[in-house]
Amino acid sequence: MSVANVLQTAQDQVNQILEAYKARTINRVFLVACGGSSALMYPSKYFIDRESASISAEVFNSNEFIYRNPGTLGENSLVILCSHKGKTPETTEAAKFAKSKGALTVSLMYVETAPLADESDYIVNYSWAPPGELDPHPEIANYAILYRLTMGLLYVKEGNKKYEQLLASLPHLDGIMKSIKTNYTAPGKEFAAAYKDESVIYTMASGSNYGIAYSFAICILMEMQWINSHAIHAGEFFHGPFEILDKQMPFILLMGLDETRPMEERALKFLKEHGEKFLVLDAKELDWTGVDEEMKGYLAPLALNFILRVYAVELAAARNHPLEDRRYMFKVPY
Template identity: 65%
Template sequence: MTNQLIENKSLEKVLEVVKEKEIDRVFLVACGGSSALMYSSKYILDRDSTTMTTEVYSSNEFIYRNPATLNKNSLVILCSHLGKTPETTEAAKFAKSKGALTVSFTYIDDSPLAKESDLVIGYEYGPGIDPAESRNILIIQLTLGLLKVKESSKKYDKLVASLPNLKAVCDKAIEYYAQDALDFADKYKDEKMIYTMASGSNYGVAYTFAICILMEMQWINSHAIHAGEFFHGPFEILDKDTPFILLLGLDETRYMEERALKFTKEYGEKLIILDAKDLDFKGIDKEIRGEIASVVLLYVLRAFSRKLADVRNHPLEKRRYMFKVPY
C-alpha cells in the first residue's frame, strides 16, 4: 500500500491546483485530535516558508474570529476523521465564502466535509495500516509538497523516498518501548492527573495524548504543557508525586525539551521519557527526521494507550457524552 501513498492521486491533484494558485496564507483548521495533527505542519511552514504565513485554528473559532487575512489567496486545510464534525464542515463553507481554496482530509469520501470542500485527500484507517498511509503522515506530506511546488523545497522528495521504511521504524520504536508501556500502564493506572510535555513539532503529539487519550478515552485529568512555557508557571506543580510524560524530538526546539527534562529529573520522580534520539531511523533521510519523529512518537504513545486501557479495563472506545447526548 505504501506505493499507493507515494502515487496518491488526490494529493497530486491538490499540489497541481496549488501550484497554479497564488497563496500567501495557510490556515490549518480542525477540532480535537485532528487539530493536534496540524501543529507539525505549522511548525514546518513557520520554519521553512519565506512566502506563506500559517495559523492553526479550532474550527468554530476560525468562523467566529473571522480572520481579516482570509481571502482568495488563502489555502485552508481542514481535517475530520469521519468528516462529520459539524464545526469543521461549517468552517469549510465559511472559507469558501471568502474565496479561499479548501482542502480536506477525511476517512469517508462522501462525508459532509468532503462535499463542502474543493479538494479531498482520503486515507486508510484500521488495524494493520501502514503508518505511511495514515493522515498523520499525509498532512505532513501535503505540507512539504506545498513547499516544493511554491518554494522548490527538496524535502518532499526526501520524504517520499523514505516512506517505504516508515513502518519498520515505527514497529521498532514500539518494540523498543514495549516494556516501558507495560510499566507505565501498571504504575500509573490509578493516577488522577498525568501531564504531557513537548515543544516544536512534537507539541501536537503531547496535546493529542492529553486531550484525546487521557481525557477523552480514559477519563484521566491531563494538560499538555509546552516545554518553552514550563518555567513560566507550570513547573510549580511538579513534585515527586506528579506524573509527567516528556517527549524529546529531533527538531530545532529540542533544547527546550532537554532543559525541562533536566529540571523534572531533579525535582520529580514519576517520569516517562520518550526520546526520539534513542530510536532507529534507518531508511529515513536525515534532513526530514525532525518532521518524522513526531509521527513515530505518536505511534509509540498509541501503544502506551492500548496497554493503559487494558490494565484499567477501560476500552479506548468508551464514552460518556461523545455521540451519545446533544452537544
Template identity: 35%
Template sequence: MTTATLPLKPITEDFKEAVAFALSQHEAARAFVAEVVEGGLRNVFLVGCGGSLTASYPVHFLLETRAGFPVFHMNSDEFNLRKPALLGEGSLVLVSSHTGTTKETVAAAHYAKSTGAKVAALTRDDDSPLAQAADIAFTYRSEDTVVAPKGVLFGQLAYALLEKTGVEGDYAAIRKAYEALPDALYTAQEEGEALAHTIATALADEPVTYVLSAGPNYGAGYGFTMCYLMEMQWKHGGSYHAGEFFHGAFEVVTEDQPVILFLGEDATRPMAERTRRFLDKYTRKAHYVDSRIFSLPGVPEELRGDITPIALDVFGTRLARHYESVRGHDLDKRRYMFQVEY
C-alpha cells in the same frame, strides 16, 4: 487501586495498508497544490478539532519554519467565529476530521469556500459530509489506523507546498523517507511497547498526570492528554508546552508528581532537554518518551526531525492501548461524546 484489566490489543491489523494508501495519494496532492500555487497562493489555514487539530502541529511547525507564506492553525469553531481577515481568494484551507461529520469542521469547510478559498479535506472516507464540502479529499479508509496516515497526508501536502513555492530541499530524499513509513512506524510501535507498558503500569492509579512537549511534537503531547487520558480513560491530565512550563506550571511539581515528557529530534529539542534536567532533580515520577528509541529504518539521520513528530504521535496510540489494558477501561467508552447533545 486498579484491579480490572483487559487484554492488550495488538497493533492495528491494517496499519501498513492504511499508511500505504495515504502514500498513494502523493501525486494527487502535488497536482492539487500546483493548481493552488499557480492560482496565486497567499496563505494556508490548518483547521480541525481534537485529534484532527493536533495532527497538524508538525506541518504547522514545518511550514512556519520554511515557507515564504503565512500559516495559521486553529480550532474549527474559532475559525468560523473569528472570521480571519486574511481568509479568501488565494487561501488554502486544510480541514481535518476522522469521521468527516464533525459539525464545526464541516461548517468551516463551507465557510472557507464561501470566501473564495480552496479547501482540501483530510478524512476517513471520500463520501463524508466534509469530503463533499471540500474541493478535494485525501483519505485513509481506516476506522482503526488514523494517526499515522493522517500525518502522512498532512506531510505530503506540506512538502508539496514547499516544493511548488520554490523552497529549496531534497524532496527526493524526503519522498524516499516517507515511502519507508509503513514499515518504519510499525517497527517504532514494536520498539515502544516496553516503555508504553512501563508508563501505563506506573501511572494507572495516579490522580493527575501532566504531559509536556514542544515544537512539532506539541500535538503528540496535547493529543495524548486530551484525547486519550481525559476523553478515553477519564483521567485528569494537563498538557503544557515544555518552554512555557518554566513560566508557571513547574510550581506544581513535587517528588510524587507524575510527568510524561515527549522529546523529539528537531530544533526545539533543547527545550525538552532542559525540562528533563529539571524533572530528574525534582520528581521521582518522570517518564520520558524520546524519539531516539525508534530506529526508523529507511529514514536518514538528517530527516529524522521531520519524521519523529509522527512517530511520537503514533507512540501515543500504543500508550493509550496499554492504559486500556492495565486499567481495564475500554478506549471506546464515553460519558458524553456521541452520547448526548452538546
C-alpha cells in the same frame, strides 16, 4: 484494494492538489480542525514556519475560525481541514465558510464520502489503524498526508526540496513502526502498571512534537480514560507550570529531534532534579535507518505518537477502561 493501489490513489489525490496549487497565488495557510484532528496540524505549521519565506500558517479550532473571521482569509488562502469521518459539524461549516471567502479548501478524512467532502474543493483519504495497531500504510497516514500537502506546497511555490526528501523517507516508516510495536509494548505495560491509578497526568513537549503531547492529553487521557491532563509546552513549563511538580506528580516528556530539543532537555533536567514520577520518550532512541537526516525532526512526531498509542492500549487494559468508553461524546446532544 492492493497495497500498491491504496498508495497510488492517495498519491494521485495529492498530485491533483499540487496542480491546483500551481494555478493560484497562496500566501496564507489555515490549518483548521477540532480535537485530535487539530493536534495533527501542529507539525505541519512548524514546517511552514521554519521553511517558508513567503507563506505563513496558523492553526485554528474550526468554530473559532468562523467566529474570528481572520482578515487575511481570502482568495490567496489555502485552508486545510481534517475530520476523521468527515462528519464534524464545526469543520464542515468551516470549509463552507472558507469557500465563501474564495479560499482553496482541502480536506483530509478516513472515509471516501462525507459532509465535509461535499463542502471541500479537494479531499485526500488517509490510512488509519486503531490506537496501538500497526497501520498497513503508514506513509499515507494522517500526519504523513498532511506533510505531503504542506511540504508539497512549498515545493511547488518555493522550490523547497524537503518534499522530495519526504517522499524518499516515508517508505521507511513501516519498519520504524514495527520496531516500536516490538520494543515498546513491554515498557507500555510497565507504564500502565505504574500510572493506572493516577488521577492526573501531565504531558510536555515543544516544537513539532507539541501537537502529539496535546493529542495524548485531550484525546487519550481526558476523553478516552477520564484522567485529568494538560499539555504543557516545554518552554512554558518554567513560566508557571513547574510549580505543580513534586515527587508524586506524573509527567510524560516527549523529546524530539527538531531545533527546539534544547527546551525539552532543559525540562528533563528539571524533572530529574525535582521530580521522580516521569516518563521520557526520546526519538533519539529509535532506529532511523533510511530516513533523510533533515527529515528526522519532522518525522519524529509520527513515531512518538505511535509509541503513545501503544502505551494507551496498555493503560486502558490496566485500568479496565476501554478506549471506546464515553460519557457524552456521540451519546448526548452537544
